[in-house]
Amino acid sequence: MDKQTVVVLFGGRSSEHSISSATAGGVLQAIDRGRYDVIPVGITREGAFVLEDDDAVKFALDAEQLPEVVDNGTRIRWPEPGGDRMLRVVQTDGTVTDHGEIDVVLPILHGTHGEDGTIQGYFDTLEVPYAGGGVLDSALCMDKHFMKVVLQSVGIAVAPWVTVRRADWVRDAAPVRAEIDKLGLPLFVKPARAGSSVGVSKVTELSELDAALEVAFAEDEKVLVEVGVTGREIEVAILETRDGVRASLPGEIVLTSRGFYDFEGKYLGGDGVDVICPADVADSELAAIQDVGVRAFRAVDGRGLARVDMFLAADGQLIVNELNTMPGFTPISMFPKCWVASGLSYGDLISELIEAGLRR
Structure with a gap:
């Protein structure tokens, strides 16, 4: 049976960039090379799609230095609807090279611009098959x-919760605080649209609420305050x-x-x-x-x-x-x-x- 060509897509613009990159290290090491040809594509923190090294060790999870996708100057040209499935790469000298026809993308992206339906909608528009969640469930x-x-x-x-928007909190915190008071303690304060526990705080005294909200607002203008179950x-x-x-x-x-x-x-x-x-x-x-x-x-x-x-x-x-x-x-x-x-x-x-x- 002919091998299928899989683009392993990782990195991304969210605060979970390094975890996505570490996941890529595990996937690149474990994927069945007898069944699949692999093209690793990274997304830098700034959002550039680059051709990456097929090197699992490079993206190993290291607490001392978390892995990341660094801009190496290459740029990915994805297939277009109605055309061939060829993945093309613009090299640093401006030349364009073909890297084979792709069959499917495996997007192992966490957080915004990857796990929220945006990249899924992008590939739907390009008519490129991809693994994992779709637009609706991801969003x-x-x-x-x-x-x-x-x-x-x-x-x-x-769990019972109150959704807080930064604009409402800044404009008049009193009614928001009154709703939160009804929940009781302890509380968890978390960004509505982030993962890996980034921006999450546990509140055991109401005096801790304001600081916890600021931590969460740094990740998202919409925040959930929910009962600790x-x-x-x-x-x-x-x-x-x-x-x-x-x-x-x-x-x-x-x-x-x-x-x-x-x-x-x-x-x-x-x-x-x-x-x-x-x-x-x-x-x-x-x-x-x-x-x-x-x-x-x-x-x-x-x-x-x-x-x-x-x-x-x-x-x-x-x-x-x-x-x-x-x-x-x-x-x-x-x-x-x-x-x-x-x-x-x-x-x-x-x-x-x-x-x-x-x-x-």
Whole structure:
């Protein structure tokens, strides 16, 4: 069988640039080279598409120096609708070289301009097949406010919240503060459209609220203030396969001394958190977790993949925290860990995503 040519697209303009680049390191190392030819394309922090090195080591996750895409002067020319599928590269001397016809793009981008439907709409316009979420589910899940509204509409429990816009807070904070006061403590303050726990703060005293909002407003002019839910932190991985939508065995985030599962705990090996997969749950809880995960995925018109994060309360209620349409995908991330525990290797997981994109 002829190999398919896959563009692995990573980096990007969001604050999660380095995590996307680290994910690329894992994907480049694990992708099945017997099935796929790979063209690595990076997006710089300024938004330039460049031809990158096919070097997994270059993009390894290093807490001392996070990987990034550096502008090397090349520029990508994507195929145009109705034409051939040739990927072309403008070299630094101005010459244009052909790099083969591409079959599908694997966009492993996190955050704005990558996980929010914008790059998906771009490839839809170019008529270039791509793996992962589509425009609608990506946009919905990137905006935590609208994600909660959609989940509530199908009867899925979410934590109570207040959505705060910077303009309203600056103009007259008093009515906003009054609404937040009704939520009680503790609270979590988070940007509506960011990920990897960037800009997130835990508020245990109302005197901490103003500073927490400023941290979140630095990432997004729209911010969620939500009730801190007491319960086990459970995550389940959802995958669109040839045989339908599947849910993995769930994993669990156990905080031993860290206040919440923040950026350092997720990616930099910070102490105070254990990532356990599979989670130790009863059979009835397992079935309920997987059911809620699939229902949430379908509620947002999910495509490709998602990680559904939820809390398992002491009374058995499941409260969905969020959906990630391009979850952390480094080899140590929860999404791959859940599938490995479910019998699907990291390399095979990458193949499943690519094949789903090709089927479209």
